[in-house]
Amino acid sequence: MSTRYDPKAKPGAGRGRARPVEPPVPLLAKIMQTLQVLTLMVAAAGALSYMINGNFTWNYKLPSWRRIQNTWMSSDRIFTPEELKQYDGTDPSKPIYLAIMGDVFDVTEGRSYYGPGGGYHFFAGRDAARAYITGCFQTHLTHDIRGLTPDQIKGIDDWRQFYTSGSEKYFKVGRVVHEPIDPNTPIPPPCDDGASAEQGQAAAGTSSSSSSSSS
Numbered sequence: 001m002s003t004r005y006d007p008k009a010k011p012g013a014g015r016g017r018a019r020p021v022e023p024p025v026p027l028l029a030k031i032m033q034t035l036q037v038l039t040l041m042v043a044a045a046g047a048l049s050y051m052i053n054g055n056f057t058w059n060y061k062l063p064s065w066r067r068i069q070n071t072w073m074s075s076d077r078i079f080t081p082e083e084l085k086q087y088d089g090t091d092p093s094k095p096i097y098l099a100i101m102g103d104v105f106d107v108t109e110g111r112s113y114y115g116p117g118g119g120y121h122f123f124a125g126r127d128a129a130r131a132y133i134t135g136c137f138q139t140h141l142t143h144d145i146r147g148l149t150p151d152q153i154k155g156i157d158d159w160r161q162f163y164t165s166g167s168e169k170y171f172k173v174g175r176v177v178h179e180p181i182d183p184n185t186p187i188p189p190p191c192d193d194g195a196s197a198e199q200g201q202a203a204a205g206t207s208s209s210s211s212s213s214s215s
């Protein structure tokens with residue numbers, strides 16, 4: 001650092017020698033210094049967290065970019081059933097969406113369940129509300145909930161709550177608009193494997209009579 005002669009310095013100050021004067025630090029340099037210190041502190045905190053927790057964020061899970069975008073933009077996108085079908089996970093460049101009682105959710109974080117090869121892939125890209133409570137994963141992949149009891153409908157709604165706020169992984173992106181169901185068409189008949197529904201809800205941590213959550 002250079003020194004300059006200070007003409008205003010009192011005689012005798014500095015034992016007769018010219019007193020060194022610090023040149024003024026420009027504002028930009030001060031900002032840069034502060035940023036440097038902050039960056040170092042953040043890096044040190046991240047490194048410490050990595051040593052303790054095995055991650056840089058003190059176990060805080062950063063929201064996905066899709067979720068941030070969705071928060072900024074509206075979650076009122078309207079889908080036709082055909083549009084929704086494009087988000088069934090078969091195209092890896094697209095998010096995975098599923099619907100339940102008309103609400104469309106982004107479940108990309110659950111790709112291992114809902115993507116191709118996942119145990120619940122059949123729920124992706126459609127509104128299969130009925131199957132959520134009957135467990136008929138082949139014949140009840142429909143939004144048609146006619147003929148179900150109020151308890152069963154509550155059970156479906158519990159799943160909807162699970163996707164809305166019961167799981168940090170998923171979030172709502174919009175609504176799917178279905179054609180009205182012709183009341184003259186037959187109600188989907190029960191299936192044999194529906195008996196496993198209650199068992200399955202217990203296994204997945206859900207219940208038709210209590211608030212839903214799942215693994």
Ligand code: HEM
Pocket residue numbers: 110113120131132133134135136167196197198199200201203204214215
């Ligand atoms: C009505 C019947 C059922 C429904 C609607 C259902 C639905 C689901 C859903 C949607 C998930 C994924 C949850 C998530 O996204 O986090 C899930 C996970 C799971 N379900 Fe089911 N399920 C049913 C039946 C069963 C049955 C019968 C079993 C076992 C006997 C079972 C065992 C599991 C297990 C173990 C997981 C966690 C999977 C894992 O961690 O890889 N479920 N279930």
